[in-house]
Amino acid sequence: MGTNYLCPHCRGILNVKNDIILTGRNSKGEKGLLLLHSEIGNYTSKKSDDFNIEIGEKINLSCSICQSNLDSSKHENFAQLQYINIDDSESTVIFSKIYGEEVTHQIDQEKIFSYGEHCKRYADPEWFL
Numbered sequence: 001m002g003t004n005y006l007c008p009h010c011r012g013i014l015n016v017k018n019d020i021i022l023t024g025r026n027s028k029g030e031k032g033l034l035l036l037h038s039e040i041g042n043y044t045s046k047k048s049d050d051f052n053i054e055i056g057e058k059i060n061l062s063c064s065i066c067q068s069n070l071d072s073s074k075h076e077n078f079a080q081l082q083y084i085n086i087d088d089s090e091s092t093v094i095f096s097k098i099y100g101e102e103v104t105h106q107i108d109q110e111k112i113f114s115y116g117e118h119c120k121r122y123a124d125p126e127w128f129l
């Protein structure tokens with residue numbers, strides 16, 4: 001039991017315990033593995049040694065299972081995953097693809113929860129409705 005993150009395309013589970021495993025591509029087109037912490041609001045991340053990304057760089061994120069692009073259709077700076085809670089309820093988690101930018105929005109049926117110290121940069125919530 002626990003919380004799981006699904007790819008919105010293949011619905012494969014992308015986390016192994018507390019690590020969400022994604023394929024990243026930096027602005028030079030180089031690929032590497034990126035591990036994000038599964039706890040919403042925890043911005044600890046790990047990456048493979050040969051994957052060079054800099055703070056402020058926008059990273060293209062793909063599913064590590066089906067390789068589909070995880071871009072959010074709502075905003076060009078965000079990626080999107082499906083989040084399955086312990087009670088089987090499902091919500092959408094949208095987070096910034098800019099390395100070092102701490103912004104996450106969790107959207108369930110009626111409510112939007114915002115996390116991260118940079119979420120005020122996206123203070124206008126209209127764009128993800």
Ligand SMILES: [Zn+2]
Nearest residue numbers: 007010063066
């Ligand atoms: Zn997938």
